[in-house]
Structure formats: structure tokens, C-alpha cells
Amino acid sequence: MSTALEPHEILRLDGDRVVLLDQRLLPGEIAWVECRKAAEVAEAIRTMVVRGAPAIGIAAAYGYALAARRGEDLAEAARVLAASRPTAVNLAWALAEVAGAADPAAKARQIHDDEVERCRRMGAHGADLLAPGALVLTHCNAGGLATGGYGSAVGMIRAGWERGLVEHVLVDETRPLLQGARLTAFELSELGIPHTVIADSAAASLMARGEVDCVVTGADRIAANGDTANKIGTYSLAVAAAHHGLPLYVVAPTSTIDPDTSDGGGIPIEERDPAEVTERFPARNPAFDVTPAELIEAIVTEEGVHRAPFEQSLPRVVHA
Amino acid sequence: MSTALEPHEILRLDGDRVVLLDQRLLPGEIAWVECRKAAEVAEAIRTMVVRGAPAIGIAAAYGYALAARRGEDLAEAARVLAASRPTAVNLAWALAEVAGAADPAAKARQIHDDEVERCRRMGAHGADLLAPGALVLTHCNAGGLATGGYGSAVGMIRAGWERGLVEHVLVDETRPLLQGARLTAFELSELGIPHTVIADSAAASLMARGEVDCVVTGADRIAANGDTANKIGTYSLAVAAAHHGLPLYVVAPTSTIDPDTSDGGGIPIEERDPAEVTERFPARNPAFDVTPAELIEAIVTEEGVHRAPFEQSLPRVVHA
Numbered sequence: 001m002s003t004a005l006e007p008h009e010i011l012r013l014d015g016d017r018v019v020l021l022d023q024r025l026l027p028g029e030i031a032w033v034e035c036r037k038a039a040e041v042a043e044a045i046r047t048m049v050v051r052g053a054p055a056i057g058i059a060a061a062y063g064y065a066l067a068a069r070r071g072e073d074l075a076e077a078a079r080v081l082a083a084s085r086p087t088a089v090n091l092a093w094a095l096a097e098v099a100g101a102a103d104p105a106a107k108a109r110q111i112h113d114d115e116v117e118r119c120r121r122m123g124a125h126g127a128d129l130l131a132p133g134a135l136v137l138t139h140c141n142a143g144g145l146a147t148g149g150y151g152s153a154v155g156m157i158r159a160g161w162e163r164g165l166v167e168h169v170l171v172d173e174t175r176p177l178l179q180g181a182r183l184t185a186f187e188l189s190e191l192g193i194p195h196t197v198i199a200d201s202a203a204a205s206l207m208a209r210g211e212v213d214c215v216v217t218g219a220d221r222i223a224a225n226g227d228t229a230n231k232i233g234t235y236s237l238a239v240a241a242a243h244h245g246l247p248l249y250v251v252a253p254t255s256t257i258d259p260d261t262s263d264g265g266g267i268p269i270e271e272r273d274p275a276e277v278t279e280r281f282p283a284r285n286p287a288f289d290v291t292p293a294e295l296i297e298a299i300v301t302e303e304g305v306h307r308a309p310f311e312q313s314l315p316r317v318v319h320a
Numbered sequence: 321m322s323t324a325l326e327p328h329e330i331l332r333l334d335g336d337r338v339v340l341l342d343q344r345l346l347p348g349e350i351a352w353v354e355c356r357k358a359a360e361v362a363e364a365i366r367t368m369v370v371r372g373a374p375a376i377g378i379a380a381a382y383g384y385a386l387a388a389r390r391g392e393d394l395a396e397a398a399r400v401l402a403a404s405r406p407t408a409v410n411l412a413w414a415l416a417e418v419a420g421a422a423d424p425a426a427k428a429r430q431i432h433d434d435e436v437e438r439c440r441r442m443g444a445h446g447a448d449l450l451a452p453g454a455l456v457l458t459h460c461n462a463g464g465l466a467t468g469g470y471g472s473a474v475g476m477i478r479a480g481w482e483r484g485l486v487e488h489v490l491v492d493e494t495r496p497l498l499q500g501a502r503l504t505a506f507e508l509s510e511l512g513i514p515h516t517v518i519a520d521s522a523a524a525s526l527m528a529r530g531e532v533d534c535v536v537t538g539a540d541r542i543a544a545n546g547d548t549a550n551k552i553g554t555y556s557l558a559v560a561a562a563h564h565g566l567p568l569y570v571v572a573p574t575s576t577i578d579p580d581t582s583d584g585g586g587i588p589i590e591e592r593d594p595a596e597v598t599e600r601f602p603a604r605n606p607a608f609d610v611t612p613a614e615l616i617e618a619i620v621t622e623e624g625v626h627r628a629p630f631e632q633s634l635p636r637v638v639h640a
Contacts, residue, residue, distance in 0.1 A: 175495055175519040185601035197603040199495040201520040201553025205609035233521025239563045281505035283517040289525035
């Protein structure tokens, strides 16, 4: 196999079901979860059958379309879907898009197609930032699995690889749920892109050894000033990258930008079950952190490469 | 139980056996490994039945004493024990100490007693650095399990707790082998010290949130200029601590200081089996990293608190 999973393999609306690839079982097992009502889609989002900000937006849109098809209470369906996870703004954005549509199913599919197309454009813009021989470090999974196809950060890496610019990718394993070691390594392996998984805590020391040229991540929500919420550990990488004079590139579609949140202080950070870290002793499990705009070299969206001051440079996004 | 494991429970020479608490099984199971010749002790060190720089020095000394008792080839025993792990200098130091002794068994027990006594003195010196209400973050396990009893970094925390200065301890889980989540949390739990385990990658964001006052770690080898090798991830914490204006305190006995290595560039870094990170995809597993002296606020030994320039301030250690 020379390509990663196709968009319809990752998630789709199929008659009276939303079918989601169960990302919790990857890469060991390829299996799908079938949801027959909106609340089941919400539960699948909450339990991370599907994850990644753009992908959960698409899943929520499909869930809403399913509710419409079944004649469920649409206000309630939207409420339950929107509440499934708090940090990504794509959920609210996608639900607003689909709620206003005459044909919610067609609209949901269009959102899915658009997100994948946005990834291709982000990939092309992002690859312009890479020099030949690029040693890229990435965190979590901002690949096709996270975006419904192609990928945001992985899309940039993929486009850079296709242009012959990417030499090697270091993949943070991304504790506690190991999205890097399970999902990003799987996607890069499918794409034939050379990669090495490392413990998250090894990233800074590999920067010090000269084994990283740039850090590329996705985003779960970008505030109006460029402050970016992303998987826990992104902030640690941002601090380390700045210490070593390396650029951090955030790659995310405009659906991830939240114009109504002025800065990172306003982004709700999901605290997940501490048992994901350890069941035996007291633990905490913040799922995301906020990287301040000043540690971000550029934000790449489908509209181009945006640099500080981000208040001026980020695309104007109007959320319904 | 109100105290952590006693020194003789962690490791001891017992007749014709060296008995080691199997730290790989903690905290789920308390079991001991019996070694009947020096090569078996070396294998136990290599496979991390016993780990932590001072503890592996003690274990090697006991292994040498066992070889002497059994009439093994002592030069070969010393060679095999010294080669079991490359980074900690305590191995070479302890072997040189015991090789010159008339009664190797008595000398090995004295090294063990001395290391625990050094920890108590380090704890007292280190606690002087803490202010009331201290929020401490630690990495890996520099507790009694790592030192043969009492602990270095955990010893400082323990002494600070007994003085009423420590409010809470954040414990990095410490991938890939989870010494923090398994061993440090276990020890703090036994000691009744409030603690919370976090993913390693969450540390920097909790610093940004004001939930850390200082970082306290052990060391596997300290170069003459103060550059310090310690568990992978320590350097990442050091960079993050510096970014947030927080002190990093390294707590280690003088047996960890290597006067023959001028700086961190000369410290061999062990690369362990990548399968400890992931078995499915290519991976790398450096077990240690080097934190440059300029990121270390103070090094605490049994002789006191040492500050930059460390070339002048560190105790003069003569390795045989």
C-alpha cells in the first residue's frame, strides 16, 4: 500500500449509520464503529474512536445529518454533539454549518471534502517552508486520520516529501494515548516516509544534537491572536524549539481558527480521565496545552502562510 | 506503612547470593531476584532489575564481593560488571573502591551504608533550598530505590516534607520505562507525601500555569564542569524551567561526580532497545540526556549546595 487511508475509510455517512474507523485500535486492528444516532456519534467522539479537531468537526456534521435523517430533536442532537469534547472549535463550526443547510447530509459530505481539499492546499503552502534535507519533528497525529484525509501537519510533511525536501521525520510517541506512535507512524509508514518514534521527553535533547530542523504540528483551536491549543506537549516542544532557534510551524485549516476567543487564556482545556496516565496513583491528564503566539514562527492554513502579528495576518473567519 | 523500603530490602549480599528487589515489577509485585555469580548481577543491572546510579554502584560492589567469595576471576568480574551500563560513573567508582579492599563484602556493605548516609545529608542540604508551600516537580526515580535507600532527589523532597516545606510533588511518569509513575509515586505514596503523576510532556505547561516552584532531579554522571547526565527528559525540563525562571536542583552523591570527564560531551549516552518505546515502527531510545551546567541552579551533594562555576564549587573527588 502506498497511500494512507482514503477519506471514506476514515469516516462516512452510510445510509442510516455514521461509520467511524476506530482509531483507538490502530495500528494493530482495522475496525469500524457504527453509530445509529447522534448520541452514539457524540460518545464516539468523547471516547476518541475519532479524534483530531477537523475530523471531529466532520464526525459531528455527519452525526447531525444522521439525526436529521432519523427525525431526532435537532437542537438536542447539536447540543450533545457540541458537548462531546470542549477544546476544538471545529465541532461548533461544523455544527453551525450543517444546521443551516437545506440538505444536512450533502452539507456534511461537502464539509468533509472541503477539509481534505484544505489539507492539500495547506500541504502545498507548508512545503514552501521546507529546505532540502529537512529533519522534521512532529507531535501527536495531525494526519489524515485527524482531518478526514491527507492531514494538516502530516499533509505538509507529505507534500514536502513528494517534492524531495523531507529527509526524515521524528515522531513524538505522544503520551498518554500514543497517537504519534500508533497513528502518525502508521500513516508515515503507509506513505513510505522515513520516520523514527521517540519518547516525548527525548525531543529537546535531539534538538540539542542537531537532529531537528523544524517542528510541525496541527492545532485544536487557534485564538484570534495566534495563541494555539494543541495536544499536551506541544508547548514543551515550542519552548525547546525557541531555545534552539528552531521554527515551530502550526498547520491547521481555517475551521480551527476561533475569532471569538481573543487569546489562549480563553480556550477551555479538556482534562481527561487520569486513568489514561496511571490507574494506581493520583494523576492529572490535561489533554491540551496552549502555545503562545510568540513561540510560533508561522501558521499555515489553506489560504497561505501567516506570520506575526497574527491578529492581522490570520484569515478572517466568520463562525455562524 | 509510613516509610519507604529499607535499604536491605532494596539490595543486599546474603551468603552466596546478591538479592535484588526486582524494580521492573514494582509497584504491582514485590519480588526479589537472586544472583549467584557476578555475571548474573551484571545482567540484572543491564536489564534494570536494579537501576539508579548509586544503586547500580552498590549492586556492582556486592557483585564483586560475591565473585571474591566464590573465587571467581576478579578482573573478569570487574570487567563484566563495569560494562553492564555505560552512563553512570558510580559503577566504576564502586568497583575501584571494592577492588582495593581486604574484605570486599565488608567494603561493599560500607559503600551501601555510606550512600544512604550521603542521601540523608543531601536531603538536609537540599531542604534548605525549599520555601514553605513548595511545589516540586521531579523526573524518573531518584528515590531510595535508586540509591540503596532514602533517595537523592526524593531524599530532598522527603527532608523538605518532614520540615513542613513541601506542599505537593508533580511526578513525571518518565517514559519509556515509567520509573516516575511506578517507582517515585510508589515511594511518595509510602511516605505519605502528596503527589500527582503527569505525562512527561505536561510538565512545561504546568510550569506556565504556576504549578511548579522548582525542579528536583538526581544524576547519573556529573562532569567536572557541572554538565549533568540524567534520565532522558531532564534536559527538556531544564530548558522549560529556565524559560519560566524556575530553578533546577540536581541532587546526587559525590560518587556521581566524574572528575575525569571535563564536560557533558564526554559522557557516553546509553541507547537502549527501541522496543522499549515501540515494537511496531522504527524507534530510538536514548536512555539519558545531558543538561548543560548553565541550566542548573545548584548541585546538592552530601557536602553541601554547590553553585556555578561548578569547576570550582564541586567537591574534589578522586576516583581510584
